[in-house]
Amino acid sequence: MNAPDSVGVVVAQKAQFDEPLHLRSGAVIDRYELAYETYGKLNASRGNAVLVCHALNAAHHVAGVYADDLQNIGWWDNLVGPGKPVDTEKFFVVGVNNLGGCHGSTGPASINPKTGSPWGAEFPVVTVEDWVAAQARLADHLGIERFATVMGGSLGAMQALQWTIDQPNRVAHALVIAAAPRLSAQNIAFNEVARQAIMTDPDFHGGNFYAHGVVPRRGLRLARMLGHITYLSDDAMAEKFGRMLRTGSLKFNFDVDFEIESYLRYQGDKFSDYFDANTYLRITKALDYFDPAAKYGGDLTQALSGARAAFLVVSFTSDWRFSPARSREIVKALVDNHLNVSYAQIEAPHGHDAFLMDDVHYHDLLRAYLDNIDIG
Amino acid sequence: MNSADRESALSGRADFEAIAQWVRPDAQVLDLGCGDGSLLRFLKDKRGASGYGIEIDDAKLLASVRNGVNVLQSDLETGLSGFESGSFDYVILSQTLQAVRHTEQIIREMLRVGREGIVTFPNFGYWRHRLQVFLGGHMPVSRSLPYQWYNTPNVHLFTIGDFESFCAEHGVRILERAVMDRGRIVSLWPNLRGSLAVYRFDKGQRP
Numbered sequence: 276m277n278a279p280d281s282v283g284v285v286v287a288q289k290a291q292f293d294e295p296l297h298l299r300s301g302a303v304i305d306r307y308e309l310a311y312e313t314y315g316k317l318n319a320s321r322g323n324a325v326l327v328c329h330a331l332n333a334a335h336h337v338a339g340v341y342a343d344d345l346q347n348i349g350w351w352d353n354l355v356g357p358g359k360p361v362d363t364e365k366f367f368v369v370g371v372n373n374l375g376g377c378h379g380s381t382g383p384a385s386i387n388p389k390t391g392s393p394w395g396a397e398f399p400v401v402t403v404e405d406w407v408a409a410q411a412r413l414a415d416h417l418g419i420e421r422f423a424t425v426m427g428g429s430l431g432a433m434q435a436l437q438w439t440i441d442q443p444n445r446v447a448h449a450l451v452i453a454a455a456p457r458l459s460a461q462n463i464a465f466n467e468v469a470r471q472a473i474m475t476d477p478d479f480h481g482g483n484f485y486a487h488g489v490v491p492r493r494g495l496r497l498a499r500m501l502g503h504i505t506y507l508s509d510d511a512m513a514e515k516f517g518r519m520l521r522t523g524s525l526k527f528n529f530d531v532d533f534e535i536e537s538y539l540r541y542q543g544d545k546f547s548d549y550f551d552a553n554t555y556l557r558i559t560k561a562l563d564y565f566d567p568a569a570k571y572g573g574d575l576t577q578a579l580s581g582a583r584a585a586f587l588v589v590s591f592t593s594d595w596r597f598s599p600a601r602s603r604e605i606v607k608a609l610v611d612n613h614l615n616v617s618y619a620q621i622e623a624p625h626g627h628d629a630f631l632m633d634d635v636h637y638h639d640l641l642r643a644y645l646d647n648i649d650i651g
Numbered sequence: 652m653n654s655a656d657r658e659s660a661l662s663g664r665a666d667f668e669a670i671a672q673w674v675r676p677d678a679q680v681l682d683l684g685c686g687d688g689s690l691l692r693f694l695k696d697k698r699g700a701s702g703y704g705i706e707i708d709d710a711k712l713l714a715s716v717r718n719g720v721n722v723l724q725s726d727l728e729t730g731l732s733g734f735e736s737g738s739f740d741y742v743i744l745s746q747t748l749q750a751v752r753h754t755e756q757i758i759r760e761m762l763r764v765g766r767e768g769i770v771t772f773p774n775f776g777y778w779r780h781r782l783q784v785f786l787g788g789h790m791p792v793s794r795s796l797p798y799q800w801y802n803t804p805n806v807h808l809f810t811i812g813d814f815e816s817f818c819a820e821h822g823v824r825i826l827e828r829a830v831m832d833r834g835r836i837v838s839l840w841p842n843l844r845g846s847l848a849v850y851r852f853d854k855g856q857r858p
Contacts, residue, residue, distance in 0.1 A: 610733065611735055615701075616703075616723070617722050618723040620724045640712075643717045
C-alpha cells in the first residue's frame with residue numbers, strides 16, 4: 276500500500292517528435308524522443324498543468340515509484356503528490372527528461388539514425404533555450420496550451436525563467452528556486468574542471484567510448500565528487516562529517532581516512548554507474564551558456580520586459596553556488612518591469628541542495644503560493 | 652487591553668481607510684514592513700493598487716503570500732537599494748517608522764523610490780500616553796502602543812509635533828495629515844487628542 280501522500284506507482288512514457296528542431300548552435304535534430312511522466316489529471320479547461328524542469332543529474336522521474344523498482348523514488352517526491360505542496364489532486368504535473376539527457380530522451384547515447392551507431396561526440400551542444408523549445412512541443416503533444424506553473428530548482432529554475440521569456444503566453448506562474456540569472460566565472464570554472472576530468476579520462480575516447488565498450492568512469496566520478504562539494508555548505512559538511520574517521524584511526528596511507536572521503540567516493544561511484552559522460556558535458560555547457568541578458572547588453576530587466584508570468588523566487592541562505600544575491604538580481608529585474616513577484620530567502624543550512632530538502636517553512640511557502648493559483 | 656483589541660490596533664484598519672482615500676486608483680505602491688500584507692490587499696481591493704510589500708519576518712512573509720500579495724523578503728535597515736528611483740507612486744510605512752533605527756535614511760529612501768511617502772505612527776504625545784508618564788510614572792501602554800518597555804520593537808517614540816519638525820528640517824513637504832483616535836478623525840488639538848497619525852508627503856519644491 277502506498278503512503279497517502281505519494282503518487283504511488285508511476286509509468287514513464289515517451290513522445291516521438293518528427294518535426295526538426297533547430298538548435299541555438301545552428302545544428303538541427305531531425306527526429307527525437309522525450310521521456311516524461313505525468314501525475315494527476317488534466318482538468319477540463321486544461322488550466323492546471325505544472326511543468327517540473329530538472330537540474331543537472333535528475334530527469335523526468337519527479338515523484339512516485341516504479342512497479343519493478345519500489346526503491347526508485349522520484350527526485351522531488353517530498354514536494355509533489357496528493358496533499359503535498361504541488362498537490363496532484365489540484366494540478367496535472369509533468370516531468371520531462373531534457374533533450375541530450377541519458378534517462379530515456381534522445382541524447383548522446385541514442386542511436387543516430389544517419390549512422391546507425393550512437394551519436395557520441397556528434398550529438399550537438401544543447402542549451403536552456405533548446406530545452407524550452409522541446410518542452411513546448413511536449414506541451415503541444417499533451418494538449419497543454421498554457422502551464423499554470425513552470426517550476427524548477429537550480430538549472431531547472433533557469434528553464435522556468437527562460438519559459439517566461441520565450442513563451443510568455445504559455446506560462447502563468449514561474450517558480451524560480453535556487454537560481455542565478457547567469458553563471459559566475461567561479462561557477463564556470465567548477466564546470467570546466469568537471470569536464471576536464473571526463474575528457475582527460477583515457478576511456479572517454481573523444482566522446483565515442485560506446486564503440487569501445489567502456490565508460491569514462493574515473494572522469495565521471497571526479498566530476499561528481501567536485502560537483503557534490505559545491506552543492507553542500509561548509510557547515511552542512513561539518514555537521515554531517517566533521518573530521519570523523521572511517522575506522523577510528525589514521526591509516527598513514529592514501530586509502531579512505533575521513534568519512535567525507537568515503538562519502539564523496541560513494542557518490543562518485545554511484546553516479547558513474549548510471550550517468551552518461553557526454554550528457555554531463557552538455558548539461559554543464561547549457562549551464563555555462565545560460566545568460567538571457569546577453570542579447571540585451573547584459574540588461575536582465577530588458578531581457579524580462581516581455582515576460583507576463585507571476586513569479587515566486589526562492590533562495591537559501593547557505594547556498595554559495597547560487598547565493599541569495601543572485602536571486603535578488605532576478606527579483607530586481609522583475610520588479611523593474613513591475614511584474615508580480617514574491618521573494619523568499621529561506622534560512623537553511625544545507626547549501627545549494629536545500630531546494631531538494633524537506634524544510635517546513637520552504638514547503639509551507641510553496642504550498643501557500645500554489646494554493647492561490649487559479650486553475651480555471 | 653485584550654488580545655483582540657491589540658490585534659485591531661496593530662492592523663490599523665483606521666489608518667488603512669485614510670490611506671485608501673489618498674491613494675489614487677491603480678497606483679503602484681511599495682509597503683515597507685508589510686506584515687501579513689493586509690494593507691496591500693486592502694489597497695488592491697479598494698483602489699486597484701498594485702505593488703510589493705517588504706517584510707523580513709518569515710511568518711509574516713508567509714501570511715502575505717497567503718493573502719495573495721507580492722512580498723519581498725528584505726531588511727528595511729539595509730535600505731531600498733534594489734529599487735530604482737521614482738519607480739513607485741507611493742512608498743508606505745505603516746506603523747513601522749517608530750521601529751526603524753535609521754529614521755532619516757528611510758525617509759530619504761522613501762522619497763527617492765516613491766514620488767510620495769505615506770507614514771502612520773502612534774502619537775507619543777497622545778494625552779493618555781502623557782498621563783501615564785507624568786502621573787503614572789511609567790512608559791505608556793495603549794491600543795496604539797501595545798508593548799511593555801522591555802519587549803517593544805519600537806526604538807524611537809515621537810509625537811506629531813516631533814514629526815512635523817523633522818519634516819521641516821529635512822525639506823519634506825507635508826501634503827496631507829489625518830490624526831485619529833479609536834478610528835475617528837481628531838481635528839482639535841491633535842497632538843494631545845490623537846493616538847494615531849497618518850501623513851502623506853513629498854520632496855517639496857527644490858530651490
